[in-house]
Amino acid sequence: MAKPSSLETRDRILTAANKLFYGEGIRAVSVDAIAEKAGLTKRTLYYHFKSKDDLIEAYLISRDQPNLAAFAQWFDEAEGPVSAKTQVIFQRVAENARHPKWKGCGFLRTVAELANMPGHPAVAVGARHKKKFELWLAEAYAKAGIQQAQDLARAVTLLMDGAFSAMLTHRDPQYAEDAGAAAYRLVELACASS
Amino acid sequence: MAKPSSLETRDRILTAANKLFYGEGIRAVSVDAIAEKAGLTKRTLYYHFKSKDDLIEAYLISRDQPNLAAFAQWFDEAEGPVSAKTQVIFQRVAENARHPKWKGCGFLRTVAELANMPGHPAVAVGARHKKKFELWLAEAYAKAGIQQAQDLARAVTLLMDGAFSAMLTHRDPQYAEDAGAAAYRLVELACASS
DNA sequence: TCAAGTAAACTCACTAGGTAGTATACATGG
DNA sequence: CCATGTATACTACCTAGTGAGTTTACTTGA
Structure with a gap:
């Protein structure tokens, strides 16, 4: 063998x-x-x-579950209503971004670099990862009794991707804090109308 | 000469x-x-x-003003309250993303690709461009009498960067539409408390 | 028990082409 | 004449990927 x-x-x-x-x-x-x-x-x-492309794909696959698990753990550990739990995720992301080796979201950066190869397997892995994150959020919001759980999860995911991009652009974790505050307001708004 | x-x-x-x-x-x-x-x-x-790096920087500089001007024109042309005018920007971005040659935001993609060279002049150009966009939005909101104009502009900018990233990842303009809807809600919320 | 076989796991040396950047020379308008 | 602009041809090195052969661990037959 x-x-x-x-x-x-x-x-x-x-x-x-x-x-x-x-x-x-x-x-x-x-x-x-x-x-x-x-x-x-x-x-x-x-x-x-079998090729460099194969290795790129394997690299992103290896990061998929660990990243999602970290988000879920941060969310589950946080106290308070879902709005506050959502905001905590952004705060933890901001903390991570303070490490000197932090270089943004590996999925987004890979997708951006391979934008000229839309069919690249690694791009598909990146897209699936982001879909999973949004789906997990939507389920968490639905469990909390929020009516428009999918729309809300979509908005929060957009804020998260915006936070990754802005923090990388400006090298400033404050952007994730601000995105978290905006997410908090949107979750509260959705809760109020549920 | x-x-x-x-x-x-x-x-x-x-x-x-x-x-x-x-x-x-x-x-x-x-x-x-x-x-x-x-x-x-x-x-x-x-x-x-003088070098490839110089050319990269010149490339982004050449896109700075035209991009900002397009955003401003879309905003100014749109009818209705600032919330609706804000949403229109996202809708126009979604329209642009339908072109086959659309490949995301050139500034974000360049910053992402040069993430290992934080001091690269092109990265600084990208950061300044995003700052200008946010500042322009903040001024528009302040003129409209919104109290927390800066916070609001920050949140809308984050949604815009998230929309760029998500549209590139999933090749689906709907993400910009959804980001526009979320931006609309946040602007309305800020207007209500002003 | 132990030598031969086998397949996985590994290395060295290489191909064919691409990379940023340059030394040098020639052209052309004022 | 001479500064600006352009081209040919080049350097030195990096690129993904491969052909051919070697080492290792384990199996199997006598």
């Missing part, structure tokens, strides 16, 4: 790809650089991934 | 850079490709621009 190191090697490549793709961008990072960071040769990398 | 064709040549290069950088992305486009599209040699391009 497979060597015991096989899965471990694939993970090492993915970890290196994560750091480099997120830190430097997709097209700015060469396959050679990833192989070197992973401590193996390019030929070995191509044994585990 | 310069040959009469000099300014024209610079413009030809800038036009080619515009189409290629916006259509394909920054790092995906080579200086050779821009020179070829402009119908001249790379050496001539380097006579007018």
Whole structure:
């Protein structure tokens, strides 16, 4: 069967790809650089991934569940009404954005960089990730008895993507705080009419 | 002085850079490709621009005023209260996004692609452009007698950036329509408390 | 028990083409 | 004549991807 190191090697490549793709961008990072960071040769990398595009897709897939889980945990841990719980998500995102290595939302940045390849599998992964986030929010709002849960989830998701973009543009976490305040108002408004 | 064709040549290069950088992305486009599209040699391009980075910056600078002017025109032409005028901007953006060549906001995409170079002059141009948009909105809201004009302009700008990101991700103009509806609600809310 | 076989996992050296940027020379209008 | 503008041809290096061969771990037959 497979060597015991096989899965471990694939993970090492993915970890290196994560750091480099997120830190430097997709097209700015060469396959050679990833192989070197992973401590193996390019030929070995191509044994585990059939192309650079394949590796880009795998990079985003590896971030999908962890990111969604973090949002859900922040929301669940927060006290108070859904409006406040929503706002907490934005506050946590703002906190994360203070780390020096923070470089925006990896999904949005990858989609933006691959805008000239709409059919790229990684773009589809990014779109699905954002859809999942919105759907999860909509379900949370529906459980809280909000009538227009879908519309509200859509608006909050738009504010979140706007916050990611603005924080990256201006390098200022305040934008996520302000987006959170706007989201709070919209949730309160929806609650009032429910 | 310069040959009469000099300014024209610079413009030809800038036009080619515009189409290629916006259509394909920054790092995906080579200086050779821009020179070829402009119908001249790379050496001539380097006579007018000192580096690729310089050309990237010039590309964004050339889009700054036209974009802001379009937003202002859409807003001024629209009928009704500021809430409706705000919503119209989003509707116009959604219309534009239906063009096959639409590839998102050139400023946001450039900033996202150059996220690993925070000091890049083009990133600064992108940040200034977004600040100008927000400031223009804040002034329009203040003129309309809204108390929290700045907060409101910030929220609407966040929704706009979110709309750009989501439309690019999902290739669906509906996201701008929904962002416009949310913006409408926030403006109405601010008007009510003024 | 242990040598031979096998397939997975891996490396070295390479191809063919693209990259930003430049040294040098030629043209052309004032 | 001479400054501005343009082109040819080049450097030095990086790019994704591959052909061919080697090492490793495990299986299997005697």
